[in-house]
Amino acid sequence: MQPDLNPLFLWNIGGIFKKGKIAFKSVQLIVNEEKTRNGETNHTEHRRHLGKKKKKKKEKKKEKRGKKEKRKRKKKKYIRNRWGKKKKKKKKSARVAQRNREKLSSVIPNNSELQTGDTWLAIYHLAAS
Missing domain, CATH: 2.10.70 (Complement Module; domain 1)
Incomplete structure (x- = not known):
């Protein structure tokens, strides 16, 4: 048949x-x-x-350019650890940040030589002295 x-x-x-x-x-x-x-x-x-029609090369390039710019603007939600595994970024709440600032200001006197790039160890030593 x-x-x-x-x-x-x-x-x-x-x-x-x-x-x-x-x-x-x-x-x-x-x-x-x-x-x-x-x-x-x-x-x-x-x-x-019956799929999508093929795009011309120029159109593809234009599209790519837009995507690249978008990718640059977009904030990353994930950070990768040593083995390249994705880990979700944790947002620090404003309240916690404020509390940390208050703790620091109470421990370290204002006239101390504290720079923004100082490590926690340096801050700890300053606080201890």
Whole structure:
């Protein structure tokens, strides 16, 4: 039993694959009829995916440029540890930061030689003295 052989007909396949993404919406079945020398007709068929149209190179470049700028602007939500594993950034609440500042100001006198780049050890030594 041969199928209806009109030259083009759509064959809808919702191909759902591993990651839950739909791979392709529809496939076009193209049937070519060829006449041989002895008067018989041969049917050859191939399938064509109806996907997105190809973009021109210039358009791609423009799109990329926009994406790069966006990437630069976007704040990172994750930091990576020594082994390259993603770790979510913790937000310091304003209250905690304020409390830390108050603790420091109560411990370290104002006339001490404390620079912004000082390590906690230096601050600790200053506080101890």
